[in-house]
Amino acid sequence: MSELPEYVLDRTFDASRDLVWRAWTDPDILHQWYGPGVETIIHQYDLKPGGAWLNEMKMRGMSDYSRMDFQEVAEAEKLVWHHASTDADWNVVANPMMPDWPRVLLTTVTFSDAGGKTDVRLSQVPIDASEKEIAVFAEMMSNMDGGWGKGYAIIDELLSQLQS
C-alpha cells in the first residue's frame, strides 16, 4: 500500500468532534457544504458498511454523479468509502475529463480531538487501479507542487506581462 500515491488534506475545524461528525453524516447538513457553489442532491445516504451515498451535483441543468460506497463507519472517529464517478444510473464510469484517472479512490476521513477543536484528515488513494491509472494519479500528485507549478508559473508570467 505504501507505494501507492496518496492525496492528503488536513484541516482543523473549530467545533467539537461530535458536531463535525454530524456535518459529515447528516445528509441535511452534508449537502450544504459538499458541493460548494452548486446544488447538491443526496439521493441516498445509508451510513453503514456496504451502504451507499449517491450524490448528484447540479449546475446549469447539467449533473455530475458520484457514488460513495461505505466500507467502514466508526462513529466520530473514522469514515472509509470507495469514491467513484458514475452515470445517471449510478454505474461507475471513467472520469469524462481524464479517461485514465483512477475510477475508484479509497477515501478515508479521520476525526480527532484537538483541544476543543477537531482535526480532520482526508486521504485518497487509487484502489483496484491499472498501472496506467496509478501512474496518472501519481504524476498529478507529484506535479501539484513540483513540475505542475510550471503551469501556474507560465500563467502568472502571462498575467504579469499583461499588467506591466
Added chain:
Amino acid sequence: MRWVGRPPRWWRGLLIAHLTKTNFLYNLYVMELASNVARQGQLDAVFAALADPTRRAILSRLADGEASVAEIATPFSISQPAISRHLKVLENAGLIERDIDEQRRPARLTAETMASAVDWLAEFRAFWGARFDRLDDVLMELKKTESKE
C-alpha cells in the same frame, strides 16, 4: 507592455478566470465535464505534452511572445528539427498554434487550453479545500444555532 505584435485577445478572460479562480473553479469543472465530452482525452495529451522539460521551456519562451522555430531553438542545444517535433506535440495537444500562411510559421501559446489543464489540476487540489472552507462556515452556523437552543 512587452507585447508588440498581435494583441492577446484572450487576456481578459484569462485574467478574470485567474482572479476569481477559487470561486468558480468547481462550477467551471462541472461545466467542463458536460461540455468537453467531445474533447475527451485531450487533457491526457496536454499533460503528456507538459511532462517534458524541454517542452515546458518552449512554453515559457512563448510566454514572452510568439517565436519562430529558429528563435525558439537558439537557447537550446538541440536541432531545429527536434524543436519542430516538440512543437508538433504541443500543437497536437492544443497548447500552441502556428500560422500556416507565413514562411517563418511563428508559434504562440493557446492560453485557453493551458488554463483548462491547469484549472483541472487546481480543481482537484482546490476541490476538497473549497468544500472544507464551506464546511467551516456550516459548522459556525451550527454552533450559533445550538448555542441559542
